[in-house]
Amino acid sequence: MSDDNAPAICPIPPRLVAAGAGSAEFRPLLDVADLSPGGMRRVSFGDLDLLVAATSSGIVVTDDRCPHMSAPLSLGTLDGCVVACVLHRGAFDLSTGETATFPTTGGLDADGMHHAPWAMAGAPPKPEPSESKANARALTRTRRLRFYPARIREGILEARVPEATHAVEA
Numbered sequence: 001m002s003d004d005n006a007p008a009i010c011p012i013p014p015r016l017v018a019a020g021a022g023s024a025e026f027r028p029l030l031d032v033a034d035l036s037p038g039g040m041r042r043v044s045f046g047d048l049d050l051l052v053a054a055t056s057s058g059i060v061v062t063d064d065r066c067p068h069m070s071a072p073l074s075l076g077t078l079d080g081c082v083v084a085c086v087l088h089r090g091a092f093d094l095s096t097g098e099t100a101t102f103p104t105t106g107g108l109d110a111d112g113m114h115h116a117p118w119a120m121a122g123a124p125p126k127p128e129p130s131e132s133k134a135n136a137r138a139l140t141r142t143r144r145l146r147f148y149p150a151r152i153r154e155g156i157l158e159a160r161v162p163e164a165t166h167a168v169e170a
């Protein structure tokens, strides 16, 4: 695929570049021909796991960790720009970094606002958690996603990844 026909890279929202990524070297992640529209892939650099997602706004590179409790977002589902986590029904907009649906466990959002736990309509009631577990949920903060600057060179998706040694595709 020539770079002229390559898919777009989604712009990174203001102030949401991952720590250390702004000045890091570009490193190869994958062949863009292997990423279908609406697809998601995990690419790991040592213990840093990245999510590559082909959203409706372009390709996004972010951490493959749910901003709630770190589950791999690559195992979730992508609908347009919104990825749904397999745990707690949280959903996150990959074009803005914002939470689209707050996790069922409730807790703090990125601005410190508290959200109450919730349940799917018709779901059987769950037993009340212990006080310490309820407190842990209430103080768990769901942050905004952080992103890695990306580009496509000769059909290869590259991203600025700090302190990387080599890429391992899962």
Ligand code: FES
Residues within 6 Å of the ligand: 066, 067, 068, 069, 070, 071, 085, 086, 087, 088, 089, 090, 091, 103
């Ligand atoms: S870990 Fe993803 S919603 Fe809780």
